[in-house]
Amino acid sequence: MPEFLTLLPPDEARVLLLSYLSQPVPDSESVDVPASLGRVLAEDIIAPHPLPDFQRSTVDGYAVGAKDTHGASDSLPAYLHLVGEVPMGDSPAFVISTGQCALIHTGGMLPNGTDSVIMLEYTQRTDADEIEIFRAIAEGENVIRVGEDVSQGQTVQAKGSLIRPAEIGGLMALGIGRVNVVRKICVGLISTGDEVIDPSQTPRPGQVRDVNSYTLAALVEKSGGTAKLYGIASDQLEGLKNSAAKALAECDLVIITAGSSASTRDMTVDVIRSLGEPGVLVHGINTRPGKPTILGVCGGKAVIGLPGNPVSALVNGYLFVVPVIEKLLGLLPRPKPSVQARLTVNLSSQAGREDWWPVKLNANQHSPSGTLNAEPIFGKSNLIFTLAAADGLLRISPDATGLSAGEIVKVYLL
Amino acid sequence: MPEFLTLLPPDEARVLLLSYLSQPVPDSESVDVPASLGRVLAEDIIAPHPLPDFQRSTVDGYAVGAKDTHGASDSLPAYLHLVGEVPMGDSPAFVISTGQCALIHTGGMLPNGTDSVIMLEYTQRTDADEIEIFRAIAEGENVIRVGEDVSQGQTVQAKGSLIRPAEIGGLMALGIGRVNVVRKICVGLISTGDEVIDPSQTPRPGQVRDVNSYTLAALVEKSGGTAKLYGIASDQLEGLKNSAAKALAECDLVIITAGSSASTRDMTVDVIRSLGEPGVLVHGINTRPGKPTILGVCGGKAVIGLPGNPVSALVNGYLFVVPVIEKLLGLLPRPKPSVQARLTVNLSSQAGREDWWPVKLNANQHSPSGTLNAEPIFGKSNLIFTLAAADGLLRISPDATGLSAGEIVKVYLL
Numbered sequence: 032m033p034e035f036l037t038l039l040p041p042d043e044a045r046v047l048l049l050s051y052l053s054q055p056v057p058d059s060e061s062v063d064v065p066a067s068l069g070r071v072l073a074e075d076i077i078a079p080h081p082l083p084d085f086q087r088s089t090v091d092g093y094a095v096g097a098k099d100t101h102g103a104s105d106s107l108p109a110y111l112h113l114v115g116e117v118p119m120g121d122s123p124a125f126v127i128s129t130g131q132c133a134l135i136h137t138g139g140m141l142p143n144g145t146d147s148v149i150m151l152e153y154t155q156r157t158d159a160d161e162i163e164i165f166r167a168i169a170e171g172e173n174v175i176r177v178g179e180d181v182s183q184g185q186t187v188q189a190k191g192s193l194i195r196p197a198e199i200g201g202l203m204a205l206g207i208g209r210v211n212v213v214r215k216i217c218v219g220l221i222s223t224g225d226e227v228i229d230p231s232q233t234p235r236p237g238q239v240r241d242v243n244s245y246t247l248a249a250l251v252e253k254s255g256g257t258a259k260l261y262g263i264a265s266d267q268l269e270g271l272k273n274s275a276a277k278a279l280a281e282c283d284l285v286i287i288t289a290g291s292s293a294s295t296r297d298m299t300v301d302v303i304r305s306l307g308e309p310g311v312l313v314h315g316i317n318t319r320p321g322k323p324t325i326l327g328v329c330g331g332k333a334v335i336g337l338p339g340n341p342v343s344a345l346v347n348g349y350l351f352v353v354p355v356i357e358k359l360l361g362l363l364p365r366p367k368p369s370v371q372a373r374l375t376v377n378l379s380s381q382a383g384r385e386d387w388w389p390v391k392l393n394a395n396q397h398s399p400s401g402t403l404n405a406e407p408i409f410g411k412s413n414l415i416f417t418l419a420a421a422d423g424l425l426r427i428s429p430d431a432t433g434l435s436a437g438e439i440v441k442v443y444l445l
Numbered sequence: 446m447p448e449f450l451t452l453l454p455p456d457e458a459r460v461l462l463l464s465y466l467s468q469p470v471p472d473s474e475s476v477d478v479p480a481s482l483g484r485v486l487a488e489d490i491i492a493p494h495p496l497p498d499f500q501r502s503t504v505d506g507y508a509v510g511a512k513d514t515h516g517a518s519d520s521l522p523a524y525l526h527l528v529g530e531v532p533m534g535d536s537p538a539f540v541i542s543t544g545q546c547a548l549i550h551t552g553g554m555l556p557n558g559t560d561s562v563i564m565l566e567y568t569q570r571t572d573a574d575e576i577e578i579f580r581a582i583a584e585g586e587n588v589i590r591v592g593e594d595v596s597q598g599q600t601v602q603a604k605g606s607l608i609r610p611a612e613i614g615g616l617m618a619l620g621i622g623r624v625n626v627v628r629k630i631c632v633g634l635i636s637t638g639d640e641v642i643d644p645s646q647t648p649r650p651g652q653v654r655d656v657n658s659y660t661l662a663a664l665v666e667k668s669g670g671t672a673k674l675y676g677i678a679s680d681q682l683e684g685l686k687n688s689a690a691k692a693l694a695e696c697d698l699v700i701i702t703a704g705s706s707a708s709t710r711d712m713t714v715d716v717i718r719s720l721g722e723p724g725v726l727v728h729g730i731n732t733r734p735g736k737p738t739i740l741g742v743c744g745g746k747a748v749i750g751l752p753g754n755p756v757s758a759l760v761n762g763y764l765f766v767v768p769v770i771e772k773l774l775g776l777l778p779r780p781k782p783s784v785q786a787r788l789t790v791n792l793s794s795q796a797g798r799e800d801w802w803p804v805k806l807n808a809n810q811h812s813p814s815g816t817l818n819a820e821p822i823f824g825k826s827n828l829i830f831t832l833a834a835a836d837g838l839l840r841i842s843p844d845a846t847g848l849s850a851g852e853i854v855k856v857y858l859l
Contacts, residue, residue: 064659065659068667120640120649120652138704140650180824180830195833200657203660204755205654225533226533230617236498236536237532237534242618246610249479249610253482266533365836366806366836369784371855403780413589414589418614418615423780444780
């Protein structure tokens with residue numbers, strides 16, 4: 032068999048694949064900011080004006096000139112003349128001179144002549160227009176300066192940023208209502224295998240429903256892509272070549288999930304070779320599940336052959352498909368969501384191979400601090416429900432020959 | 446001032462609020478499984494048939510009766526008569542008797558008369574129809590039994606499960622193409638404050654754009670809800686009461702973000718009291734940011750008053766709004782995505798108060814194992830861009846008076 036002549040470690044295989052891809056896709060689209068959640072910025076965002084664009088109070092109190100409070104204390108208060116109240120949402124109609132102050136609310140605009148705000152707690156109103164001040168404050172105290180959040184012309188959000196709720200807030204604060212985002216990455220999905228049927232059909236003995244087109248489509252969608260399904264190709268080379276060529280022309284990335292027999296796995300290699308240069312980069316990866324994964328690039332686009340069994344296909348989707356989508360989006364690197372947990376059993380692994388175990392996370396009843404237990408789900412890798420029952424994936428590094436019960440491990444959330 | 450007479454710890458405040466809410470909302474809707482990503486199951490899923498529903502091989506090899514391999518070894522192979530090849534996607538047309546075997550591919554259906562599969566590696570074809578077997582195998586070896594993934598009638602996915610790519614795969618594998626999901630939770634959002642204007646307008650001095658309606662809408666959307674914006678209420682009590690009553694009638698949950706002045710914060714309390722029993726449950730929480738947060742329940746629906754400053758509003762949205770949405774969805778508890786990182790500086794905190802710090806996560810150049818550094822972003826809590834620059838939030842527990850530089854901390858990803 033021609034397979035697995037060289038088994039690359041997954042990290043090296045991924046780096047090799049990504050090195051052939053240019054980033055990001057050049058196309059962007061303009062969307063309303065409130066609808067941009069989860070998209071990736073296609074442009075740097077430059078602040079059109081400072082934020083805030085007026086000096087604001089951060090407390091309820093009296094706007095003063097700090098020098099008028101120098102030396103003030105409980106035993107020796109300063110006395111200031113109250114000139115008025117700063118209206119919310121408007122500029123004060125008065126100017127404060129030495130020896131004067133104005134009542135101000137959180138968020139209010141400092142009147143001219145003031146540079147700081149003394150909190151109500153440290154003051155007392157002695158009569159209608161006299162305020163006792165019991166503390167000295169520094170210039171700028173309890174004030175947000177003009178441009179303290181962002182200054183005019185500052186790059187506030189970089190191209191490649193993921194747009195989360197906070198980014199939406201930042202854009203709206205600057206009055207930016209539309210934004211250019213990278214268009215979604217189109218991922219073509221082809222299933223193969225004479226035993227594979229459309230899920231809407233009832234399988235005859237020996238047949239199984241296509242699962243991979245749908246798990247991978249969901250993964251693509253979650254990761255900033257749109258999936259385009261090309262259906263189930265038969266185990267005939269010509270049919271698969273035609274589907275793959277069409278998908279490659281129409282999409283940014285093509286995934287072929289192999290039928291489970293060796294012949295269809297080999298067929299994926301032949302198809303990738305036929306689609307363009309450089310063709311197959313990696314054939315066989317030192318990981319479990321996922322050894323038969325094939326990574327290729329044809330005419331600048333990635334073509335990935337995933338094993339037919341659903342768990343392998345999905346786990347290797349996380350390992351190889353998501354990073355390609357993120358590179359094509361130009362997404363800046365972000366930490367992967369994970370949790371720390373205590374492994375409940377020993378797990379053995381073959382040195383040199385990277386293992387990924389589906390695990391269930393359970394509250395540890397003996398731990399008041401909320402430590403989680405990571406309980407591996409044992410099952411042959413063909414069983415999709417082992418993954419549906421899992422909260423995350425546990426990685427055993429190629430250096431290790433296993434992990435011990437009781438060890439604190441990192442579980443990547445699915 | 447009537448505020449902050451009792452400051453509850455955030456965990457207690459949340460438990461109290463949730464205890465008044467029934468779960469989940471009773472309404473569900475039927476959706477196509479491929480479009481159900483991120484929704485919550487409104488029903489238990491029962492397997493209509495076993496999976497797999499035929500005995501499948503997990504390897505390429507020969508289907509045999511295990512007893513025919515007993516005693517076989519390199520020096521003393523067993524010899525079996527090759528009857529045929531199992532077609533992919535069909536039931537074999539032959540039956541295997543003692544002394545016979547059939548070529549089978551991964552995923553192929555075991556012929557009657559066989560119970561296990563010997564891998565190709567441990568065999569040799571001596572002539573057209575004789576196979577040498579160099580190993581003894583056990584019954585069931587390299588075979589997935591009928592129902593080994595799931596058995597008929599088994600509850601494979603529980604009501605309240607989040608639908609992820611793996612769940613979609615499980616449903617498709619069972620031929621379940623539509624599924625009942627909990628309808629999205631409708632969240633009404635009202636901003637208040639005379640200084641707050643619609644983001645499309647240009648602020649005059651003293652005015653700021655409404656940020657909270659949009660950050661919270663994005664958070665709601667991310668968490669399984671739909672946001673309904675009721676605009677900006679003025680600082681007049683009657684207007685706010687009317688908006689809030691309308692929102693309460695139309696939505697499952699209402700959020701009022703206060704204007705920043707003390708008078709509008711107090712107004713939120715009065716409005717919640719006017720909307721129904723029991724009214725205000727918690728007024729002031731021992732957390733930073735977010736001390737002025739108000740939690741109420743009116744006629745069975747939560748009404749939450751959040752501080753007007755954008756960072757407070759969003760952080761407290763994570764702490765209180767998301768858990769309410771998850772309870773109304775009936776979502777089963779799941780671990781919150783986090784990462785471990787090394788704190789770069791000392792952080793002090795007031796004993797008894799829970800602090801949430803926005804932090805940026807950076808690769809630690811001195812750590813080959815990929816440890817991250819957590820670098821707190823210092824800035825007044827009013828500054829939305831401190832949060833836009835953050836990867837996550839770091840919690841300082843009420844028990845602690847701070848954290849030390851170099852400590853490994855848990856950062857919740859935003």
